[in-house]
Amino acid sequence: MRKLAAGNWKMNGLKADLAEIAALVGAHSGADCDVLICPPATLLAPMAEAAAGRIAIGGQDCHAKTSGAHTGDISAQMLKDAGASAVILGHSERRADHGESDADVAAKSLAAYAAGLTAVICVGETEAERDAGSTLEVIGAQLAGSVPEGATALNTVIAYEPVWAIGTGRTPTLEQIAEVHDVIRETLGKAFGEEAKGMRLLYGGSVKPSNAEEIFAVSNVDGALVGGASLKARDFGAIIAALETAGIEA
Numbered sequence: 001m002r003k004l005a006a007g008n009w010k011m012n013g014l015k016a017d018l019a020e021i022a023a024l025v026g027a028h029s030g031a032d033c034d035v036l037i038c039p040p041a042t043l044l045a046p047m048a049e050a051a052a053g054r055i056a057i058g059g060q061d062c063h064a065k066t067s068g069a070h071t072g073d074i075s076a077q078m079l080k081d082a083g084a085s086a087v088i089l090g091h092s093e094r095r096a097d098h099g100e101s102d103a104d105v106a107a108k109s110l111a112a113y114a115a116g117l118t119a120v121i122c123v124g125e126t127e128a129e130r131d132a133g134s135t136l137e138v139i140g141a142q143l144a145g146s147v148p149e150g151a152t153a154l155n156t157v158i159a160y161e162p163v164w165a166i167g168t169g170r171t172p173t174l175e176q177i178a179e180v181h182d183v184i185r186e187t188l189g190k191a192f193g194e195e196a197k198g199m200r201l202l203y204g205g206s207v208k209p210s211n212a213e214e215i216f217a218v219s220n221v222d223g224a225l226v227g228g229a230s231l232k233a234r235d236f237g238a239i240i241a242a243l244e245t246a247g248i249e250a
């Protein structure tokens with residue numbers, strides 16, 4: 001399967017930062033893995049133009065409906081229209097800041113499919129849940145509630161992001177990442193059969209150039225969803241290079 005390096009710019013980036021995309025496209029448009037950058041909505045269209053189809057561009061959220069009286073929201077169709085081919089859904093920051101439930105994430109995923117976007121559906125446990133020994137149970141429930149019927153290897157990517165590892169510089173052990181990713185693959189297999197084998201499973205949470213190689217060598221890790229280290233072409237480029245190497249060695 002082709003690996004995926006996805007960058008989530010979160011609420012960062014001004015027009016001046018489009019230079020990072022130009023640098024990334026210049027250096028990595030022929031990469032031996034897929035590259036996706038999800039900028040804030042204000043930069044979607046100019047970034048898609050700068051990327052010129054050589055790397056993929058995605059949104060960070062979408063509404064479950066296609067249009068209507070929903071001030072401040074963006075539909076999947078609008079993301080597509082602006083040049084996106086994917087959308088991150090159910091990120092823990094959306095779940096925490098906007099009270100998004102698994103059912104909301106499932107509804108948004110269906111909207112993404114209908115618009116022809118790939119849904120990058122995020123799951124992950126809090127530190128308290130890990131300490132309580134309920135990580136696998138939490139992930140299982142999030143998958144069951146957030147990944148809708150109709151999910152395929154083409155339209156769905158799952159990102160495992162332990163909440164306590166996001167932006168903290170802390171990461172799970174490689175064994176802990178393997179344990180969760182293996183369970184995600186198995187759980188998806190029970191729900192979606194053969195399709196699950198081709199669904200890409202990304203790890204996210206404090207991925208950086210210095211730890212990317214060892215994380216990409218872990219079983220069932222098919223790429224990464226990178227926050228802070230995706231903001232600079234140089235750092236993200238190093239992560240892309242580590243993923244390309246992992247793909248060749250696999």
Ligand SMILES: O=C[C@H](O)COP(=O)(O)O
Nearest residue numbers: 008166167205206227228
């Ligand atoms: O979506 C990306 C993740 O939340 C990871 O963020 P981070 O790489 O800054 O820890």
